[in-house]
Amino acid sequence: MTGFGQVAVVGAGWAGLACAAELAAAEIPVTVFEASRQLGGRARSVELDGRTLDNGQHLLVGAYVETLRLMRLVGAAPDALLLRMPLRLDYPGAFRLALPRLPAPWHLAAGLLAADGASLREKLSAAAFMQRLKASGFRLDRDTTVAAWLDRHRQHGAIRRFLWEPLCLAALNTPPQHASAQVFANVLRDSLGGPRDATDLLVQRADLGRVFPEQAGRYLGERGGRIRCAHRIREIERSGNGWRVAGEHFEHVVLAVAPQHVPSLLVSRPAHEPLLRLLADYDYEPIGTAYLAYPEPVRLPFPMLGLRGPLGQWVFDRSAQGGPAGLLAFVLSADGDWEKLDDEELATSLHAELTATVGPLPPPHWQRSIRERRATFRCRPDLPRPGPATAERGLWLAGDYTCGEYPATLEGAVRSGVAAARAVLAGK
Numbered sequence: 001m002t003g004f005g006q007v008a009v010v011g012a013g014w015a016g017l018a019c020a021a022e023l024a025a026a027e028i029p030v031t032v033f034e035a036s037r038q039l040g041g042r043a044r045s046v047e048l049d050g051r052t053l054d055n056g057q058h059l060l061v062g063a064y065v066e067t068l069r070l071m072r073l074v075g076a077a078p079d080a081l082l083l084r085m086p087l088r089l090d091y092p093g094a095f096r097l098a099l100p101r102l103p104a105p106w107h108l109a110a111g112l113l114a115a116d117g118a119s120l121r122e123k124l125s126a127a128a129f130m131q132r133l134k135a136s137g138f139r140l141d142r143d144t145t146v147a148a149w150l151d152r153h154r155q156h157g158a159i160r161r162f163l164w165e166p167l168c169l170a171a172l173n174t175p176p177q178h179a180s181a182q183v184f185a186n187v188l189r190d191s192l193g194g195p196r197d198a199t200d201l202l203v204q205r206a207d208l209g210r211v212f213p214e215q216a217g218r219y220l221g222e223r224g225g226r227i228r229c230a231h232r233i234r235e236i237e238r239s240g241n242g243w244r245v246a247g248e249h250f251e252h253v254v255l256a257v258a259p260q261h262v263p264s265l266l267v268s269r270p271a272h273e274p275l276l277r278l279l280a281d282y283d284y285e286p287i288g289t290a291y292l293a294y295p296e297p298v299r300l301p302f303p304m305l306g307l308r309g310p311l312g313q314w315v316f317d318r319s320a321q322g323g324p325a326g327l328l329a330f331v332l333s334a335d336g337d338w339e340k341l342d343d344e345e346l347a348t349s350l351h352a353e354l355t356a357t358v359g360p361l362p363p364p365h366w367q368r369s370i371r372e373r374r375a376t377f378r379c380r381p382d383l384p385r386p387g388p389a390t391a392e393r394g395l396w397l398a399g400d401y402t403c404g405e406y407p408a409t410l411e412g413a414v415r416s417g418v419a420a421a422r423a424v425l426a427g428k
């Protein structure tokens with residue numbers, strides 16, 4: 001596109017890469033600055049003792065339509081890179097919900113009615129709850145916590161314990177007693193309340209870097225974009241009608257960094273004080289991923305199983321994700337007792353939780369844990385969320401926290417990046 005100045009994107013997480021890819025598709029010259037040596041931010045591949053793993057076990061769902069579109073745009077084929085399965089929540093011996101391949105909403109109604117481990121009364125109450133939500137357009141009169149909202153709708157018993165609460169924790173990474181009911185309702189609208197394939201689980205078949213970031217980087221390179229890794233931006237300055245970043249002039253700058261990294265970039269610019277005040281009020285939640293390697297014959301009956309705790313929520317069979325046979329990934333969401341344990345204690349406890357669920361197993365011969373202390377912002381009721389526009393012309397925001405409808409997820413990050421790219425294009 002002629003006459004359109006360069007755009008700088010600061011941060012090569014999924015938001016920054018989605019933004020850059022969308023701009024590159026519109027033939028806008030774009031430069032991405034990334035502080036670390038690799039792409040992907042909070043959803044990236046890591047090397048652990050010679051194994052290529054992820055900084056955290058991730059799960060995508062069929063409702064991630066923008067993520068899937070961006071993957072296709074950059075040439076990362078979702079069918080090859082993601083294993084698509086109808087939703088199945090399996091807590092062996094306690095609860096099982098599997099959605100059949102029927103058109104919406106019958107898949108949900110039939111799945112709920114056939115669930116094992118819940119009374120008929122609970123199932124009918126859950127179906128009626130979804131109906132009421134649909135009738136209200138998934139809009140709450142006023143936001144509250146998920147726990148209070150479930151109480152108000154008399155959602156108790158096994159469906160609350162094994163469906164609503166784990167979904168809330170998995171999607172919002174915020175415990176139900178602190179989580180925003182409106183954001184959870186938005187998630188339900190686009191997943192269980194959406195078309196049948198929106199409820200599908202999409203389990204990676206490769207490490208996270210290969211699912212999107214690496215291919216996005218290649219796509220940018222092919223379209224004349226530049227990626228500067230190991231390049232932390234310390235300040236951005238006004239320069240004529242545009243901006244100076246790392247000694248270069250840009251017409252637009254998109255800050256695609258996590259919310260806790262915004263203040264250091266804007267602190268010297270008084271116009272952004274209200275934004276910085278808003279972000280100063282954010283809290284964060286951790287996520288831990290414990291990898292345990294078992295002797296090869298160990299396989300889970302399904303690629304993802306629910307754990308009844310008290311520490312772990314889910315365990316994933318990495319052999320279904322292109323990993324070695326016998327490697328399992330345990331997910332530990334949000335603040336909890338797991339943080340007090342060292343890696344070895346954690347592995348011992350998770351092994352015990354798994355054997356309590358699936359029966360006796362040989363002990364793991366290798367374990368490593370990765371703890372992301374600020375994995376996501378805490379998705380509280382009425383949390384103020386900025387959009388892509390800022391107080392200064394040509395300076396934009398992207399990042400999961402700017403996608404107001406969604407919690408901190410890959411889909412929220414990608415949507416925020418696309419929204420910022422469209423704002424740049426419209427604001428040219």
Ligand SMILES: Cc1cc2nc3c(=O)[nH]c(=O)nc-3n(C[C@H](O)[C@H](O)[C@H](O)COP(=O)(O)OP(=O)(O)OC[C@H]3O[C@@H](n4cnc5c(N)ncnc54)[C@H](O)[C@@H]3O)c2cc1C
Nearest residue numbers: 011013014015035041042056058059233399400408409410
């Ligand atoms: C362990 C874990 C598990 C998760 N599980 C799931 C899941 O199952 N499903 C799901 O949908 N989501 C999940 N999430 C959330 C999801 O990963 C995030 O919402 C998403 O990756 C955020 O992307 P982002 O681009 O907004 O931010 P980030 O990924 O934080 O990207 C920001 C980038 O900016 C860079 N940066 C910061 N400051 C500067 C600077 N000054 N100069 C240059 N670069 C800078 C950073 O290095 C980083 O690469 C999980 C997150 C974690 C941590």
